[in-house]
Amino acid sequence: MKLLITGGAGFIGSNFIHYILKKYPDYQIINLDALTYAGNLENLKDIENDSRYKFVKGDICDKALVNNLVKDVDVIVNFAAESHVDRSILDAENFIRTNVLGTYNLLETAKNNGNKRFHHISTDEVFGHLEPNDPPFNESTPYSPRSPYSASKASSDHLVRAYFNTYKLPITISNCSNNYGPYMFPEKLIPLFITNLMEGRKVPVYGDGMNVRDWLYVEDHCEAIDSIIQKGKIGETYCIGGNSEKPNIEITKKIIELMGKSEDSIEYVKDRPGHDRRYAIDFSKIKNELGWEPKVSFEEGLRKTIDWYKTNESWWKNIKSGDYQKYYEQNYSNR
Numbered sequence: 662m663k664l665l666i667t668g669g670a671g672f673i674g675s676n677f678i679h680y681i682l683k684k685y686p687d688y689q690i691i692n693l694d695a696l697t698y699a700g701n702l703e704n705l706k707d708i709e710n711d712s713r714y715k716f717v718k719g720d721i722c723d724k725a726l727v728n729n730l731v732k733d734v735d736v737i738v739n740f741a742a743e744s745h746v747d748r749s750i751l752d753a754e755n756f757i758r759t760n761v762l763g764t765y766n767l768l769e770t771a772k773n774n775g776n777k778r779f780h781h782i783s784t785d786e787v788f789g790h791l792e793p794n795d796p797p798f799n800e801s802t803p804y805s806p807r808s809p810y811s812a813s814k815a816s817s818d819h820l821v822r823a824y825f826n827t828y829k830l831p832i833t834i835s836n837c838s839n840n841y842g843p844y845m846f847p848e849k850l851i852p853l854f855i856t857n858l859m860e861g862r863k864v865p866v867y868g869d870g871m872n873v874r875d876w877l878y879v880e881d882h883c884e885a886i887d888s889i890i891q892k893g894k895i896g897e898t899y900c901i902g903g904n905s906e907k908p909n910i911e912i913t914k915k916i917i918e919l920m921g922k923s924e925d926s927i928e929y930v931k932d933r934p935g936h937d938r939r940y941a942i943d944f945s946k947i948k949n950e951l952g953w954e955p956k957v958s959f960e961e962g963l964r965k966t967i968d969w970y971k972t973n974e975s976w977w978k979n980i981k982s983g984d985y986q987k988y989y990e991q992n993y994s995n996r
């Protein structure tokens with residue numbers, strides 16, 4: 662099997678490439694990634710010379726390039742996206758370009774090359790947000806995105822389904838909750854807080870710290886995607902979650918405790934505009950139909966993640982000391 666992975670130099674995509682090459686000795690992978698601020702070839706250094714793996718630097722919006730690559734593969738797995746909600750609030754243009762137009766280009770190309778199998782990686786944020794006592798999201802929850810990021814992901818999901826309905830493109834979609842683990846860019850809650858604490862900085866908790874997310878260790882997500890590619894029903898959507906709902910402040914205190922730091926490091930800062938209150942996922946469909954469920958508990962996953970950032974200091978220090986630092990200071994210095 663030959664896979665075209667888009668966005669494979671990012672957090673989840675690079676974990677997925679590692680997962681696939683380890684599990685399937687005879688699979689081949691082409692990784693198409695534009696290497697935006699979030700793409701990092703250091704994530705794939707250990708496999709860069711593996712004969713089963715090839716990296717192509719390029720944009721999923723580039724029609725000719727994508728057409729050349731798609732011709733040659735069996736399955737397309739689309740991870741490529743602008744993925745950070747705060748950035749979409751500051752400027753949504755790249756989100757519309759990559760998440761909507763880029764996905765459209767991949768779908769067109771898959772259609773024009775004999776209807777290639779297409780798996781689209783999406784998010785639970787397309788469903789909007791929940792009140793404390795609402796039941797979790799599932800595959801029938803109506804879409805109600807509330808940030809430019811989630812609206813762009815919702816658009817892409819609709820396009821993917823439209824290509825199934827109209828052209829019988831063999832698609833599947835997965836909508837997953839918050840991931841964490843190795844290679845996560847240190848602008849997102851968990852890696853930002855771990856690395857800030859390692860640098861002796863404060864950790865900026867938005868609003869009252871009571872926003873709830875459902876956390877899934879990234880390797881569990883990779884396993885779920887693999888099971889959908891292998892056994893998922895064409896045209897279907899699968900919700901993936903960690904059964905691990907936690908308010909941000911609880912996570913913050915847990916990270917502080919596991920790292921032996923003081924709660925004086927907590928700094929409550931101005932809230933994210935339109936901040937979604939709670940996400941939660943009912944993953945019974947993928948559990949009942951494909952036999953997948955999360956294996957790594959939150960405590961175990963968090964310990965592994967903290968260890969990874971401790972052992973890979975140069976990985977995140979390179980990021981935090983470069984352009985990202987300038988971006989962060991320009992945009993968040995008032996927080």
Ligand code: NAD
Pocket residue numbers: 667668669670671672673674693694695696697698699700701719720721722739740741742743744745759763782783784785814836837838839840841846
């Ligand atoms: P990420 O930001 O770490 O990585 C995105 C990757 O896409 C980067 O390598 C970047 O260079 C690449 N990319 C961006 N624009 C591109 C373009 N135009 N052409 C080619 N490559 C491009 O993102 P992530 O956290 O790994 O998320 C991957 C996917 O999973 C996204 O679609 C995201 O919406 C979804 N998702 C993420 C989470 C999460 O918690 N991180 C949860 C659910 C779903």
Ligand code: DAU
Pocket residue numbers: 744745746747783784785786837838839840848849850851853865866867868872873874909933940
């Ligand atoms: O739910 C899935 C989504 O999870 C993915 O689709 C997105 O790509 C991914 O970025 C993530 O979105 P969130 O907005 O939930 O993740 P983030 O890590 O940015 O924030 C998690 C929570 O922590 C959220 O309630 C905001 C809060 N937060 C975040 C940061 C960066 C803080 O309190 N302080 C911070 O500095």
